[in-house]
Amino acid sequence: MLDIKLIREKTKEVEAALLKRMDKKDLDLKKILKLDEERRELLPKLEELQAERNKSSKTKPDAKTIEKMKKLGKEIKDLETKVLKVETDFTEALAALPNIPAEDVVAGDKENNKVIKSFKDQIEFDFEVKNHVDIATDLNIIDYPRAAKMSGAGFWVYVGDGALLEWALLNYFVDFHRSHPEYKFMIPPFLLSEKSAYISGHLPKFREDLFWTEEGKLCLNATSEMMLGNYHREEILAEEDLPLKYFAFSTCFRREAGAYRTEERGMVRGHQFNKIEMFHFTKPDDSWSAFDELLSYAEQLVEGLDLHYNTVQLAARDCSAAMAKTVDLEVWIPSMGGYKEVSSVSNALDYQARRGDVRFKDTDGKNKFVHTLNASGLATSRILPAILEQNQQSDGTVLVPKVLQKYMGKKVIGK
RNA sequence: GGAGAGGUGGCAGAGUGGUUGAAUGCGGCACCCUGCUAAGGUGUUACUCCGUUUAUUCGGGGUCGAGGGUUCGAAUCCCUCCCUCUCCGCCA
Numbered sequence A: 001m002l003d004i005k006l007i008r009e010k011t012k013e014v015e016a017a018l019l020k021r022m023d024k025k026d027l028d029l030k031k032i033l034k035l036d037e038e039r040r041e042l043l044p045k046l047e048e049l050q051a052e053r054n055k056s057s058k059t060k061p062d063a064k065t066i067e068k069m070k071k072l073g074k075e076i077k078d079l080e081t082k083v084l085k086v087e088t089d090f091t092e093a094l095a096a097l098p099n100i101p102a103e104d105v106v107a108g109d110k111e112n113n114k115v116i117k118s119f120k121d122q123i124e125f126d127f128e129v130k131n132h133v134d135i136a137t138d139l140n141i142i143d144y145p146r147a148a149k150m151s152g153a154g155f156w157v158y159v160g161d162g163a164l165l166e167w168a169l170l171n172y173f174v175d176f177h178r179s180h181p182e183y184k185f186m187i188p189p190f191l192l193s194e195k196s197a198y199i200s201g202h203l204p205k206f207r208e209d210l211f212w213t214e215e216g217k218l219c220l221n222a223t224s225e226m227m228l229g230n231y232h233r234e235e236i237l238a239e240e241d242l243p244l245k246y247f248a249f250s251t252c253f254r255r256e257a258g259a260y261r262t263e264e265r266g267m268v269r270g271h272q273f274n275k276i277e278m279f280h281f282t283k284p285d286d287s288w289s290a291f292d293e294l295l296s297y298a299e300q301l302v303e304g305l306d307l308h309y310n311t312v313q314l315a316a317r318d319c320s321a322a323m324a325k326t327v328d329l330e331v332w333i334p335s336m337g338g339y340k341e342v343s344s345v346s347n348a349l350d351y352q353a354r355r356g357d358v359r360f361k362d363t364d365g366k367n368k369f370v371h372t373l374n375a376s377g378l379a380t381s382r383i384l385p386a387i388l389e390q391n392q393q394s395d396g397t398v399l400v401p402k403v404l405q406k407y408m409g410k411k412v413i414g415k
Numbered sequence B: 001g002g003a004g005a006g007g008u009g010g011c012a013g014a015g016u017g018g019u020u021g022a023a024u025g026c027g028g029c030a031c032c033c034u035g036c037u038a039a040g041g042u043g044u045u046a047c048u049c050c051g052u053u054u055a056u057u058c059g060g061g062g063u064c065g066a067g068g069g070u071u072c073g074a075a076u077c078c079c080u081c082c083c084u085c086u087c088c089g090c091c092a
Helices: A004-009 A011-018 A029-056 A063-096 A132-138 A144-151 A161-178 A194-199 A225-231 A284-304 A351-356 A380-390 A402-408
Strands: A114-119 A183-186 A191-193 A218-220 A236-238 A244-253 A272-282 A309-313 A325-333 A338-349 A359-361 A367-369 A371-379
Touching: A004 A011, A004 A029, A011 A029, A029 A063, A114 A284, A132 A380, A161 A183, A161 A244, A161 A272, A161 A284, A161 A371, A161 A380, A161 A402, A191 A194, A191 A225, A194 A218, A194 A225, A194 A351, A225 A244, A225 A272, A225 A351, A225 A371, A272 A284, A272 A380, A284 A309, A284 A325, A284 A338, A284 A371, A309 A338, A325 A380, A338 A351, A338 A380, A351 A371, A371 A380
Parallel strands: A183 A244, A236 A359
Antiparallel strands: A114 A309, A191 A218, A244 A272, A272 A371, A309 A325, A325 A338, A338 A371, A359 A367
16 A cells, blocks of 8 residues: 555656556556545545534533434435545555555566576586476375375375475474574464455455355465564554564465466476465665565575575566565576576565554654565475476486485485 | 353553543653652653644544444444353364
């Protein structure tokens, strides 16, 4: 949610910035400003009537006044209905606007994404590479057919060393974050209410991509960002408590309806995967340095595994709507001849905080919105294929990344 | 799943239809007093919206879990929902 005052005062600048991520035909600030004006025209009228009523309600009025107030009551109700309608339309239109892209975020879509850093190079294999599905199946560490039997397509079972590898990754991530004691470890519920999903910004847009329970209208979380963003909802945080830094484990559930493509077979896109997510609540002045920290931590995690990846700064349209800036880490998947996102580092500025009403009391005694940031740290489901494929050997075995060996108790899978 | 109780300011806790945004206590803050530690006194202490002001300010509206209703008037009465607690049942 953007600040209407900003739109009022800097209409031109806001419009120019938003056009980096929107088509001109979809952007109608005039309409929003008109609703805002309408609202501010009606409100004083309503309030004047209410003030009049309040005056007579302090003590018991005489019969004549009661008659008068009856009439007034009706007027108030009519006007209230009008105001409510305008307010609803206004809020809806305002909430539909995406965040203002940060200055260094370029306009346009994916094609304008830019690799800003590379770690290691693509590996030259002197044998024919296998894709991770074949590797895992041959090693009998991931069972796709039986998962499909039990749950349908888009699921898998980690078996034996596969389960160990998954567990090792999670341990590696958790231990990494624990080495930064200011980060608090959390395991949130995996189901959340419709309201929470709305506030996290995943509704209304992603309704079809979420799993829903029939009763109680809960959805399965698609990323723990949904939970973390709601954690301090409607709170006024103490300034000295900021920044608040969290990392959370959750299993994530996504319908991925219609998203399946051959090259995204196996684990690259499934209905269920495990992820650790970092999340910050910061003072406005600190959010960009927090962004750098999150990015650096995410990069360190991938680099620790010794995997080739790129850091990619996303163009405006490729960032999700709530974010002012997003940088992705994309790990190389040899069989795809391409790269897949393993972490997304984003700064929402005050956009999410406005929605969720998360504030802090500043030194001047005023309540201000915090800034929120999030970054995966990391999702296992794309790291695991990258490990299998990048570390595969000609004999079908897979080398275990050094940092995982102590958790796995072995150096090679398949021997 | 059944039965009951309850949700009021940072916290505790009054208030059951009319100057109650809310007594009182604790905590916080400011000032004063007191020669240490401590204690005391006075004042102040929710959020939000609209208008006003360069700003401090000031005027007004709304908010007592959420939404709706009754009424001239609702924290207070009614309905729906959410949450918490207690007891019973069921149970991986």
